[in-house]
Amino acid sequence: MTTTDGATSSAGPESKPAFDISKPTIARVYDALLGGKDNFEADRAGADIYLKYVPDAGRCARDNRDALVKGVSYLVRKAGIDQFLDVGSGLPTAKNTHEAAQDINPSAKVVYVDNDPIVLAHGRALLATNDSTSVITADLREPESILADAEVRRVLDFDRPIALMVVGLHMHFHDDERPDEWVRTLMDAMVPGSYLFITDFVDTGEPLQKAMEQAGLDSLNNGWIRTPERIKEHFLGMEILPPGIDFLARWFPEDPEGPVPAAEDLEPYQRILMAGIARKDA
């Protein structure tokens, strides 16, 4: 439903989030880049800015989703994780965290957290019949509010290991905001044996990486790139599992010894995002 002031409300009567559709949001621009339908004209214009600077930006987004599934699959299959806190989860799309996890372990629990209320509205519809999965509206900038949320506490058992996912989110915060401190607060609440899974835009000095940053700044007013050394700092000193952080197309946590393409053989758009997983040992 679109109201006269340009806001939309698409949830049931119990919840009526109002969406400002006149400006692009991160979740809806990303949805547009993924080829989804949960976006509006301003979001499609935002996505077009990305495509102008980085014609393969849609493939970057899809590769990021593939990396998300790779990471979740590793965490369930090899690390034995059955609880996920997916912060900055985005709008539901082709394969979501709970589907990737529950395909392997049907009893896996997932809480999605996003600060864009459209994610809750669309997530509720997707998850209506799934008791093991929930979605809340909350902000990474206020990690205590995530930890105190009744739904988070209902679904996840903080006495057992949890995987914290911060996938495709750090780039939307400037370093001056110190996003690592918010993540630290969440990890501090988790027991040893928990994991941290991150993807982020990388800066290894390539023009297309810089173009991705400019696209983000023009489209959404955020979207910074970072050196690999800086991305490693996101992991808060925890040991990063093999193969370490790497470009998505070279990152196979389930088979870190397997054959991978040389970085220089990748397409430039495949050298924009890196992924990594670390384990909390103490």
Ligand SMILES: C[S@@+](CC[C@H](N)C(=O)[O-])C[C@H]1O[C@@H](n2cnc3c(N)ncnc32)[C@H](O)[C@@H]1O
């Ligand atoms: C680029 S999307 C990534 C979605 C998904 N994690 C993925 O990698 O496919 C980033 C998501 O983070 C959400 N987000 C942005 N800032 C946030 C914040 N401060 N707290 C929680 N979520 C946030 C956006 O609404 C958006 O849905």
